[in-house]
Every structure is written in C-alpha cells, then in structure tokens.
Amino acid sequence: FRELATSRLKVQRANGLFDHHRISTREGIFSGLIFRGILFNTPALWELDNGGFFDSWEAWKQFVLSHEQKGDDYLCNKSAFGQTNGCSHHNAHWFWIASAKLHAKLQEPSITFTQIVANTKGDGSKSLFITFGVLSAYLFAVDLVYAGCIPHPSLQEIAAMIPKLDKGALHGLLNLGFAFSSSEVEVVPTFITLFHHLDCDQKLSPIKKQIGFDFFMLEHSLCKLSR
Numbered sequence: 001f002r003e004l005a006t007s008r009l010k011v012q013r014a015n016g017l018f019d020h021h022r023i024s025t026r027e028g029i030f031s032g033l034i035f036r037g038i039l040f041n042t043p044a045l046w047e048l049d050n051g052g053f054f055d056s057w058e059a060w061k062q063f064v065l066s067h068e069q070k071g072d073d074y075l076c077n078k079s080a081f082g083q084t085n086g087c088s089h090h091n092a093h094w095f096w097i098a099s100a101k102l103h104a105k106l107q108e109p110s111i112t113f114t115q116i117v118a119n120t121k122g123d124g125s126k127s128l129f130i131t132f133g134v135l136s137a138y139l140f141a142v143d144l145v146y147a148g149c150i151p152h153p154s155l156q157e158i159a160a161m162i163p164k165l166d167k168g169a170l171h172g173l174l175n176l177g178f179a180f181s182s183s184e185v186e187v188v189p190t191f192i193t194l195f196h197h198l199d200c201d202q203k204l205s206p207i208k209k210q211i212g213f214d215f216f217m218l219e220h221s222l223c224k225l226s227r
Contacts, residue, residue, distance in 0.1 A: 002220045003146070003212050007041050016051025018147040027055050029106070030099035034060065036140045037131055038089055040080045043070075057096050064089055081135050091130045098128035106149055113153035116141045117161070135167055142216050158215040159191040160184060168223030176225065194218065 002008065011017040017035060022028040031053045039045040044067060045052060054060040067074060068089075075089040105111065105119055121137040122129045129137070138161060144150045162169050163184045170187065173179040179190045195218050198204060204213075211217055 002142075002217060007035075007039075007045055010045055010048065011035055011052040013051045015053070017053040018143060019051075019053075020148050022053050023144070023147045023149055026099050026103040028053065029103045030054065030057075030060075030096055032140060032143060033095040033099060033102075033129070033132075034092055036136050036143070037091060037095060037129075038076045038087070041077045042073075042075060042080075044075045060092055060096075064092070081133075081139070086131050094128045094130050101128070106144075111150055112157075113141050113145060113150055114157055114161070116144065116150055134165055138165060145216075153215070155192055155195060155215055156188070158219060159188040159195075162191055162219065163187045168225075169219045170222075172222030172225040191218070 003012070015022070017023060017028065017031045023032060034054065035045070035052050039048075039052065054063065064075065072088055076087050078087040102120065105116070117134065117137045119137075120129050120132055120140055121134050122132040132140070141150065145152055162173070163182050166182065169191075170179075170182055173187060173190055173194075174182070178194060179187050181187075195215065198208070198213070198218065207213075211221075
C-alpha cells in the first residue's frame with residue numbers, strides 16, 4: 001500500500017526528503033521532483049543513504065557522476081507510473097529550475113491541492129516538469145500533503161480528481177459496478193459515498209489503521225483493484 005511501499009518508506013525516514021523542514025526548502029522540492037520524476041522504484045533510490053534528499057544541484061551531480069556507469073535504468077525507472085517517454089536522469093536540470101518556481105508557489109497563503117496538481121502537470125514540450133503527467137503531479141501533491149506543505153484537500157476535491165486522472169481508481173469504480181460511466185457527475189458522488197461507507201465500517205477498523213485509511217488510500221486501493 002502507498003505509504004508502506006519500499007520507495008515511500010525510504011524517503012520518509014528520519015531526516016529524509018519528506019521531513020517537513022527539508023521539503024519546505026527549494027532543495028527539498030527539487031529532491032521531491034527527483035523522487036517522483038526520476039528515482040522512484042529504482043535501485044539507485046533503494047541504495048541511497050540520505051533519504052532521497054539532495055541539498056544542492058552539485059550534490060545531485062556528484063551522485064549521478066558516481067553511478068552513471070551503471071546505466072540510466074539504474075537511476076530512472078521508465079515504467080514506474082506506466083510507460084513514460086523521455087524519462088531520464090538528465091531531466092534533473094529542468095527540475096532544478098522548476099523547483100525554484102514551485103517553491104515560490106507553495107508560499108502563497110491560499111494555495112490548494114488542485115492548484116498544485118495543475119501547476120506541476122507537464123504541459124507540452126516546453127514544460128519544466130518534463131514527463132510529469134497528471135498522475136505524477138497528483139502523486140507528488142499527495143506527498144506534499146502528507147509532509148504538511150499544503151493543506152489537506154476536501155473529500156469533494158479528491159473525488160473530482162478521479163475522472164480527471166482517468167486511471168486505476170476510475171476503472172476500479174467501473175469494474176466493481178459502483179459507477180457506470182466516467183462522468184464527473186456520477187463518479188464524484190459515488191466515490192464520496194463509498195468513502196463514507198468504508199469510513200464508518202467498524203469491522204474494517206484494524207485494516208484501516210494498518211494501511212492509514214484516508215481519501216488518498218481509497219483512491220490508491222481502487223487502483224490496485226483495477227489491475
């Protein structure tokens with residue numbers, strides 16, 4: 001499950017990348033983009049001893065230099081979120097530039113989860129968030145919520161993301177017969193009703209506690225069911 005996966009456990013360690021004080025810096029945002037856009041589910045991440053945090057552009061360059069001979073597949077999993085064209089450790093240059101802009105965006109007092117997803121989603125070949133589709137942008141925004149960088153979205157907000165993502169959670173609802181179309185007008189209330197039903201089910205309390213059940217975990221669980 002999401003927060004118990006090997007890659008997430010690696011970066012959630014003490015003094016890891018998603019330590020609140022680290023992810024709140026420009027270098028932390030850069031490291032977060034590296035995590036989701038390059039290192040996720042790679043041998044390079046699993047062997048890191050710094051919790052995925054790179055405290056400067058030079059620190060990242062030195063890391064790559066020491067491992068580059070192992071090949072790009074060691075540093076970048078091109079199918080971590082489905083087959084991604086253009087995934088490469090060379091994209092870090094763009095993430096470094098993007099990190100300054102995103103860090104500034106995060107200082108805005110009224111910033112929302114949905115705005116961060118829209119801001120981080122790559123939009124064409126000129127995007128600084130190269131290879132970040134809506135799924136990667138969503139996952140990174142969830143990372144930021146758990147790290148306390150942006151406010152927790154409402155259930156309505158997450159429900160509205162399901163048809164926009166058009167990924168496993170939507171297919172899970174359809175396959176289970178909870179929804180019969182991908183329209184927002186049907187999917188949103190269906191997701192909300194399902195969450196409330198599971199949230200109130202006391203029989204599932206031990207499992208819910210173990211996996212950290214919340215809006216995001218329901219979306220993640222539906223993805224697993226669709227496979």
